Amino acid sequence: MNDWQSWAAVVVFVVTYGLIISEKIHRVAAALGGAALMLAIRATDDKSAFFSEHSGIDWNVIFLLMGMMMIVGVLKRTGLFEYLAIWAVKRARARPYRVMVMLVVITALASALLDNVTTVLLIAPVTLLVCERLALPAAPFLIAEVMASNIGGLSTLVGDPPNIIIASRAGLTFNDFLVHLAPLSAALIVVLIVLCRFLFRRSFGYDETRAEEVMALQEREAIRDPRLLLQGLAVLALVVVGFVLHPVLHYEPSVVALLGAGLLIAVSTAQTSEVLTEVEWPTLAFFAGLFIMIGGLIETGVIGEVSRVLADAIGDQELGGSMLLLGASAVLSGIVDNIPYVATMAPITSDLVQNMGGGADHAMWWALAIGADLGGNATAIGASANVVVLGIAERNRQPISFWHFTKYGLVVTAVTVAISAGYMWLRYFALA
Numbered sequence: 385m386n387d388w389q390s391w392a393a394v395v396v397f398v399v400t401y402g403l404i405i406s407e408k409i410h411r412v413a414a415a416l417g418g419a420a421l422m423l424a425i426r427a428t429d430d431k432s433a434f435f436s437e438h439s440g441i442d443w444n445v446i447f448l449l450m451g452m453m454m455i456v457g458v459l460k461r462t463g464l465f466e467y468l469a470i471w472a473v474k475r476a477r478a479r480p481y482r483v484m485v486m487l488v489v490i491t492a493l494a495s496a497l498l499d500n501v502t503t504v505l506l507i508a509p510v511t512l513l514v515c516e517r518l519a520l521p522a523a524p525f526l527i528a529e530v531m532a533s534n535i536g537g538l539s540t541l542v543g544d545p546p547n548i549i550i551a552s553r554a555g556l557t558f559n560d561f562l563v564h565l566a567p568l569s570a571a572l573i574v575v576l577i578v579l580c581r582f583l584f585r586r587s588f589g590y591d592e593t594r595a596e597e598v599m600a601l602q603e604r605e606a607i608r609d610p611r612l613l614l615q616g617l618a619v620l621a622l623v624v625v626g627f628v629l630h631p632v633l634h635y636e637p638s639v640v641a642l643l644g645a646g647l648l649i650a651v652s653t654a655q656t657s658e659v660l661t662e663v664e665w666p667t668l669a670f671f672a673g674l675f676i677m678i679g680g681l682i683e684t685g686v687i688g689e690v691s692r693v694l695a696d697a698i699g700d701q702e703l704g705g706s707m708l709l710l711g712a713s714a715v716l717s718g719i720v721d722n723i724p725y726v727a728t729m730a731p732i733t734s735d736l737v738q739n740m741g742g743g744a745d746h747a748m749w750w751a752l753a754i755g756a757d758l759g760g761n762a763t764a765i766g767a768s769a770n771v772v773v774l775g776i777a778e779r780n781r782q783p784i785s786f787w788h789f790t791k792y793g794l795v796v797t798a799v800t801v802a803i804s805a806g807y808m809w810l811r812y813f814a815l816a
Contacts (some may be wrong), residue, residue, distance in 0.1 A: 389682040393427040397677055401719070405786050411765075412666045415673030418694055420541045422680035433685050439679035441672050442723060445501075445545070445768060451641025452502050455620060457656045460509060462613040466606035469513035470598060478586040478595030483514060484525055485577055491529045492536030492573045494568075496543050498627055499668065500533035500638060500769040507533075508776045517598050519591050522782045524584035526773050527789055531576055531761045531796050533769045538757040539569035540635075542627060545768070546726035548757045552729040554737075558631065564750055570686040572758075572800050579799065583792055584700070619648040650698025667775035674765070678720050685805050687725070690716070695732050702740055703813050706751040707805055709733070713755025714801045718762030718793075726756050749811040750795055754804045762797040764789040 400418030404411045420429050420680055432439050459465070476482035487507065495502040507529055515522040537543030541551050541558045548558065607613060626633065626640035635643075649656055698705035716725055716781045737746045760767025764774055764786045770793075778785045 389427050390686055393684045396421045403720045406787055412670045415670045419673040419676035422677055425684045427680035429681045431500045433679055439682040441675040442498040445639040446668055448641045451645040452505050454645035455648055455720045456505050456661050457659045458648050459616045461754050463608040464613055465509040466601045470601050473514055473598045478598055480520055484528055484580055488528050488532040489578055491532040494651055495536035496539045500537040501772055503533045504773050505770045510774055512780050518594050518636050521587050522749040523784045526666055526777055526791055528580050529771050530769050534757055534760045534767050535572045539566040544757050546700045546722050547753055549726045549730055550749055553734055560682055579637040579796060593797045615652045617643050623744055664775045667772055671772040704748045710751040710755040710805055712750055714759035717756045717759030717764040722760050756796055758800050760794045763793055
């Protein structure tokens with residue numbers, strides 16, 4: 385970092401991040417403004433920003449989101465989410481904390497098979513309807529679900545995009561992630577449920593009148609278009625199968641989502657223009673700006689320099705190195721999106737593992753995965769799912785501020801990372 389562009393890129397990123405945190409201007413305007421400045425100072429250029437797989441806009445993320453938003457938009461017109469909302473409330477006897485526990489568990493399980501962004505796109509509409517029916521604030525439920533999606537996504541290879549990057553670089557399989565990380569993920573979900581009881585205790589007010597009204601509803605009456613529902617569920621099932629079979633079919637999730645959206649529009653009566661109105665365009669624009677800004681840090685060598693400093697600090701100390709990598713990954717993934725961070729750290733981690741004489745399932749790889757996935761819960765922009773949910777909440781006139789999310793995220797991240805450190809020490813060092 386000896387040239388002016390590197391320092392200028394850092395200044396642009398820090399100032400933009402500060403504007404996002406302060407919320408003095410809209411986060412989309414801040415991100416796009418920061419991206420424009422990165423291009424203006426030539427920290428990155430058009431080829432890197434729009435076409436580079438390493439430092440450009442991750443179009444797979446953008447088009448995955450767009451495809452799933454279109455599918456969700458069609459399903460929303462069938463009454464499916466109203467049906468699920470009434471069903472969930474009745475099973476929980478309209479008790480708010482029980483409802484939250486149910487939604488958290490469902491989200492975590494779904495995030496193990498789907499990526500966490502797809503999961504929150506499906507769960508968020510149900511949550512908003514549940515909260516509307518019970519006159520509850522939606523923010524605590526949405527925040528809890530985002531955190532559950534990031535924790536649940538830790539458990540499998542396809543659950544979170546950083547896991548796919550790590551698996552590709554280390555040669556890990558779907559079963560490797562299940563064996564090493566699924567037990568930890570399950571334990572952390574239980575911890576999250578307990579934490580929610582205390583973090584959101586003021587949001588569990590019970591309205592007996594509202595509860596009786598919901599308990600009296602018949603969920604089947606909420607379905608407005610049975611034929612479209614069957615078509616939508618069939619396409620969604622095909623999309624889920626496509627996600628799960630990614631290692632076999634070699635179709636990127638973004639391609640699967642777009643194929644599903646196109647198929648659903650083609651076979652159903654849904655109008656293309658109406659479906660496109662359901663896409664969260666501001667959220668997609670925010671992601672594009674964020675990717676370009678982070679790409680500027682990559683192109684100028686800022687992220688690489690940070691990674692090299694970390695590698696030098698680790699050396700050949702396996703226990704200390706694993707703990708340092710876990711903690712540093714959690715911190716950095718809360719500041720920058722965990723996808724480019726893991727893409728940068730994966731080759732460095734590979735070198736560290738080789739220097740230590742470790743195999744594919746070395747503790748360093750699991751430290752990187754755990755830190756990156758759990759660190760995404762720390763701030764409102766730490767993971768893709770966080771940004772998506774904030775966009776949905778804002779669109780439904782229940783905005784969640786950066787600090788509202790982050791004050792809970794920091795607590796959950798600190799607790800889950802601390803427990804994960806104990807898990808790693810016990811499994812890979814004390815009992816090895």
